[in-house]
Amino acid sequence: MKVLEFYGVKPEDSLLLTFDGAFNPQVALQVELASFLQALEEYADGWMPDVVKGKRQRKYARAAVWKALEERRGERYTHCGLYRTQWPALSLSLGIRLPPHLPGLNIMVGVKPLSFFAEAERCRQFVEMVRAWASHYPVTYAEAHSLDDMELAGSPFFGRDEKTSRGNGFDKIYAVWWLNVFGPKLVETVGRERMLSTPAHRVEELPNGAILMVTWPTVADFASKEARLAQARAHAHLRPDLDFDTILRSLHERSAMLAPVEPRFFPDMAPLLSRVVDQAASHERQRRIAEFNVWQPPDPEEWRPVDAALPSDVESGERALQQYSLYAEHLVALLHSEVPSVFEATPESLTDADFYFWREEFPKSRLREAIDEHAVPAIGAYLGEVLVRNLGGRWIPRQKLEEAQVLVGNRVWLPFARARNYMRSRQSLLDCSLTYLYRVAERHRG
Known part of the structure; x- marks a missing residue:
């Protein structure tokens, strides 16, 4: 059984539930x-x-959950993971x-994509599930919402340092989400x-004194004007010390940051930039697209007119070649396992190499001495060979x-000079890409 790797699939928004409830260790685990x-x-x-995953992977069954928890049990904590092999992805x-810690039940649910929860009935069932959990396992606070929106809002720290946040927890209402x-x-x-x-759409007192609140019937459209208005009204009601207009403006600003942006990349760089933005966290992706829509690389400086070529x-020219x-x-040899196209020495292999070096943050993640001594000569020579062959x-x-x-x-083009400029920083991998120098050289070959 091959599970869908929740964080390995294409970045896109998901529904995130965090739930921290009480747990009775005096009752048998299977009963509790x-x-x-x-x-x-x-x-x-x-x-x-x-x-179900413990130390090994098993088909879902309650017995498999007990076994996984037994396998992972330590003196103070035990845990397991539950996943899916079919879309939608689940973590x-x-x-x-x-x-001797305060006994507790920690549940974190991520379902991707968020659009899976566009129907009111599916959302209602999700709420009923959380209601059942919160009724049996009294919570300090539980929340479910768009993960992208929560990231933009600074959850769970909300401007606090991590130590303060963990110490104080949700000691006051910092935000109101779709489900609370x-x-x-x-x-x-x-x-x-x-x-x-x-x-709010739904406000219900639970038997243990907690209160469940849902701001809007569906979570997939959390960024709509109507849903944001409902979210702001609930937040301002619960925090009368805050200004309603300020809350609503902040919500609309986040909606704008998450609104889809049509890619209009500089044509020579579009194949590379499309892959770069796909690597961005989903809450940052639209902003990155917008940035790249107005960006274009500087014209290559690593060339001379033919009449200024150095002899x-x-x-021995043969030995130099x-x-x-x-x-x-x-x-x-360096790239072949990660970038198989490098064997072909084509323009496409240059783009593949550009993306590899960018993804690996190569100029920052490798020793500068090794880059200057080994990587720069290798990259420059390879770029030159692609120009020669193609x-x-x-x-x-x-x-x-x-x-x-x-x-x-x-x-005449200076591939080793380009390689040195290319390896200065991660941004230089885009500004001085191998791909762009090749495309400019291609246009001037006539």
């Missing part, structure tokens, strides 16, 4: 968790897990704190009557590598 599994099995409409983490369960302590801080009178000053070929082979170029060797040239049409 029965309510959790019963509600999951009853209400997980279309996203029910089919795989469900079940953790149990054991004495406020524990009795937080209810009393706000005022039970005030909380029960919140203008070869090496004793052999050395360049050897350098290029070093790049093939554009009919000709090497003009020089004793100093950075002066070595490749003649294409009415220009």
Whole structure:
């Protein structure tokens, strides 16, 4: 059974639930968790897990959950994961704190994509599941909402340092999400009557004194004007010290940051930039697209007109070409497992190499001495070889590598100089990409 890797699939928004509830260690584990599994099995409409992971992977069954928790059990904590093999993707983490710590049940549910929860009935079932959990496992606070929106809002720290955040927890209402369960302590801080009178889609008092609140019927359209208005009204009602217009403006600003942006990338760089933005966290992706829509790389500086070309000053041109070929082979050896196209020495392989170096943050993640001594010569030689093979170029060797040239049409190009500029920083991998130099050289070869 191959599970869908929740964080390995294409970045896109997901529904995130975090739930921290009480747990009774005096009751047998299978009995105490029965309510959790019963509600999951009853209400997980279309996203029910089919795989349980402890130290090994098993097909979902209650017995498999008990086995996984047993395998992972330590002195103070045990946990397991529940996943799916079919779309939508699921990452469900079940953790149990054991004495001498304060016993507790930690649940984190991620379902991707968020659009899976566009129907009101599916959302209602999700709420019923959380209601059942919160009724049996009293919570301090539980929340479910768009993960992208929560990230933009700074959840769960909300401007606090991590130590303060973990120490204070959700000690006051920092945000109101699509689904909220406020524990009795937080209810009393706000005022039970005030909380029960919140203008929202659903407000319900639970048997243990907690209050469940849903701001809008469906979560997939959380960024719509109507849903944002409902969210702002609820937040301002619960926090009368905050300004309603300020809350609403902040919500609309986040909606604008998440609104789809049509890619209109600089044509020569579009294949590379499309892959770069796909690597961005989903809450940052639209902003990155917008940034790249107005960006274009600076024109390459690593060239001379043919009448300014430096003549070869090496004793043996053949030996110099052999050395360049050897350098290029070093790049093939470095990249071949991650970038198989590097064997082909094509324009497309340059784009693949650009993306690899960008993804790996190569200029920052490798020692500078190794980059200057090994990577720069290998990259420069490989770029030169691609110009020679695909554009009919000709090497003009020089004793100093950075002066070595490749003649294409009415220009000579300096691939080793380009490689040095390319490896200065991660941004330089885009500003001085191998892909763009090749495309400019291609246009000038006539």
